[in-house]
Amino acid sequence: MGDILGLVGRRLGLGLIILLVISVIIFFMVELLPGDIAQAVLGQGATEENLRALRREMGLDQPAIVRYLDWLRGAVVFDFGNSIVTGESVANTISDRFMNTLFLAAYAAVIAVPVSIVLGVIVALLRNSIFDRVANVVSLSFISSPEFFLGYILILYFAVTWGMFPAISSLSEGMSFLQLLERTFLPALTLVLVVMAHMMRMTRAAIINLLASPYIEMAKLKGTPPWRVIVKHALPNAWAPIINVVALNLAYLITGVVLVEVVYVYPGIGQALVDAVSKRDFPVVQACCLIFAATFILLNLAADVGAILTNPRLRHPK
Incomplete structure (x- = not known):
């Protein structure tokens, strides 16, 4: 301890x-x-x-x-001064915006993390199959596509063509939780498509790397079902790299939402940063950048701690 x-x-x-x-x-x-x-x-x-x-x-x-x-x-002490444009406290100006960004990031994480881990395990079990190849192509396509491009594609189909969700994520007081989920679904889906592909590929790589280990081969020789080999033997030893990549992608969900919030006019801290830059409201710009940096460092620290707790070998480096 x-x-x-x-x-x-x-x-x-x-x-x-x-x-x-x-x-x-x-x-x-x-x-x-x-x-x-x-x-x-x-x-x-x-x-x-x-x-x-x-x-x-x-x-x-x-x-x-x-x-x-x-x-x-x-x-x-979270006192960033006053806004040059409005004269209000910077902390009060961005506090609600930051909570909106945290909600959007949590919304995307709740969908992306379990789905990407499950898909990563499945494609590891079915490696070199048609499903594995299609999943790799699709995930690489999402990773290589800019967030604003994915956002506009989703708006074109889900908002304009099919009319299923609003194109602008405007929030108001008194909204029900279901209305909030509906308004923020498209920006959350955009973030999910980007981070889920990365986490799925990392999970797949970690599982496949462990499948060549001697103890995995022994479990297979004993007649253990493939799913049990993955769940009981491979996955516990793959948690360290998986937790690392999950934490890094969670950091991205908070610090990389600027483009997504601008595309959907979502009232988050990324949109506040863009507005402050256009108005040369430097106290707000400095506060937003420092909050982004602190969040990224904190989640990286959480990734390190999670890796240490799940992998005893990291506690005693040679």
Whole structure:
């Protein structure tokens, strides 16, 4: 138990260091953008007095390192300042959007994870068959297709041609859970098609790699049914790479939804990021990027811990 806690502590410490480095990159890359933020906010007709007042209000009259340290202290307690455009707190502006993104990611994960693992086991059992070859071609097609392309294809057929689901995922208060599932089905399906193919191929590869092991061959020689060989002997030893790829794809579901949210006009944090970039609302941009980075690092940490717990050999590396 102490070894596991030590490994988790080291991973967590490394994750915090990486997040600190990313925060520096995010802040100073925004600082290096061309143009004057105050001029962009007030427009070309702004007077020098108004520009100086806004720069002083935004802290632009202070050195960049001082502003970074102030921003970092606030970010630790989830205080990202105020929006330049609306004047509201950035945390309040993106909190509801982030919850919408989490719901969309969870919706897609609930469908993609079990289906991809089951399909991966099936194609491993039926490897080199027609079903295996068709599944590989289809999965490679989904992996290589951009999210916005898949989104527009789904809109064309499911919304325009067949009229089964709305093309725009507009949400409103008072919606029932079934209405929410219906409105968000197409963006969730777009994410499912992308991540499910990757997880299915990884599960297939992990199972096939283990099927050549001596203990699997012994189980087959004893007359154990193929499905029992997979479920009882191969799958438990394949959990480490499977959990790793599942966690990485869950991280993608949250951090890679920007294009999907834009296509379906879904009110998530990805859409908020795009709107903030177009309006040069830099506090919102910085907050969204930092949240994406923290989420990705946290889910990578979960993947490491899951791999360690499911594979004892990783607890005692040589």
